[in-house]
Amino acid sequence: MKFGRKARASEIAQQYADNIKGKVAIVTGSNSGIGLQTAKVLASHGAKVIIPCRTMEKARGAMETIKKDYPQADLVPLQLELDSLASIRAFVKRFLELNIRFIC
């Protein structure tokens, strides 16, 4: 299936809905723009979506926004500053501690 450059995330996700349900997605930049929309669409199709943002406040804000449209969304807020290797390591540690089955 080919999508034009104006294809909406929701149209693409609909096409792959069977593959999205039950998967785990880590969506960086999920508090705004493309990241927020991606997180929302994946959650709307039943993926568990990790919401890593620079601050927990931003992550919780993104969760609120997504849950307004999809109250059943399965979302996990975490802190992640991609400019910092220490923050990336801390994020990985917290993510692994959640024991979420994750296939790359």
Ligand SMILES: NC(=O)c1ccc[n+]([C@@H]2O[C@H](COP(=O)([O-])OP(=O)(O)OC[C@H]3O[C@@H](n4cnc5c(N)ncnc54)[C@H](OP(=O)(O)O)[C@@H]3O)[C@@H](O)[C@H]2O)c1
């Ligand atoms: N190829 C294309 O056609 C196309 C079209 C549009 C966009 N893009 C690219 O896609 C990307 C996203 O675009 P957008 O419009 O969604 O941008 P945006 O609204 O500015 O979102 C960027 C996201 O990344 C986060 N972020 C930035 N630096 C970070 C860091 N060091 N650690 C953690 N999070 C960080 C921001 O968090 P904060 O809110 O904390 O800053 C924000 O959530 C950009 O790189 C843009 O250039 C490409």
